[in-house]
Amino acid sequence: MTESATWTRVDDGRFALDLLTASYRRHVFTRHTHATFAIGVAVAGVEQFRYRGETHRAGVGSLAILEPDEPHDGRAAAEGGWSYRVLYPSEAMLLDGRATRPAFPDAVVHDARAVHLIRAAHEALTAGADPLAAQSKLAWAFEAVIRRHGRERAGPKPVRASDPAAARKIAAIRDRLAADLRCPPTLRELAAGVELSPFHMLRVFREATGFPPHTWLVLERVCAARDLLAAGVSPAQVAGAVGFADQAHLTRWFKRVTGVTPAAYRNSVQDPVRRLA
Template structure:
């Protein structure tokens, strides 16, 4: 059997959420992170992934919860591969109706009740048959994830040490400099000089804060921007140059490694978002 994957974008007028329906045998995701949460259930086989310094295995019925900005990869845990359904909700949608955001300590949990809600909502949204009911299911499913598996950080957390705060500001400056023009990245020396660090120190500080060296972080940002442009109707050829890839083949190679599908397949999947009635 061959790999297959399909993205769906749902828009309720306030939030957009992407959904992935995939069945993989040989595909392996490169190490990457998301700007949103990733909440998925395995429906066949088993997946394994590195996350927060450990190797995790998610089999049938498992609920995986990955937080934004956390580097991870993903591949089959055995030759039979795995199939799963994944939501990528922004934090504002996931925590809508809650007093404060929550933290998810466990990457993989076993919770048949929430797994059922997530899978049911995903199937309802991707089928597009009753969007009002599907949106209601999504609301219940995400609320169950937060209520049953989220924990709130204690109040009165100590402030970061001065050196950590200073490093955080430098990382923000580096990110802003890279994002200023995705098509033209500065060289390493220019980037380091801009924050008054040596190249080695700059690399170390940036990687400690983001989980990636600047060049890898920039590639992932280019893929993220490409997703938005493709969803807006731009062609892969147009997008490749607009976000800084050398050519369409370069975009396709990285896009598939991060999203599991080609740019053209993603564009075709999300051109007509499923609109729900809230």
């Protein structure tokens, strides 16, 4: 199996949707999160990933459903590697007017109908099919995923920190880190800003997000880099704009998170950004 990866971005006038078509043998995704859902189908081989404290395997005939902001990694489960197609819908796009967001307790499900619908929608979108047909396939696929595998939430998504005051402190830390990706505060400045000791701040933040502040910041830089690259900015310019030391530093982290180099991602989503409106 030859390693390859292509990102496609489509826009229906309200939402932008990223799609990944990839084959990997040796690539290993670093532990990271997505701001969106990740819904994928394997078309060959088996992927292995760590998610919510458990190791999962997703092979042909299975559907993987990962929720936003949930740390996970990814690698081949066997020497032959794996190929898959993944959609990354935002919560608003997936729910499209539903009042509440369902929970997806099972990271991997075996459901031939849902697998068929997700793969058909992905293929239609990446092939540039008739917009109405592609939108219809996507709507049917998302409805099937929610109806067949979504569960009613018992309450709001829990914060891993122990109390509301801690949650507010975590939000403040995230806001301060995101305010200037190029010039982050020191650990002591972060801790002083929320009136915690550095150690206590580190423990609470990691408990809530799954990452220490410095790793969370790097992942935010990758996220910001994706937006700039999709807008056509060159990798060299992006590296400095989001706080990486240089283009090589950006490339190293970007590939660990997305599976492709910044230049390959920019070329994929720029060629072309398909409009479905």
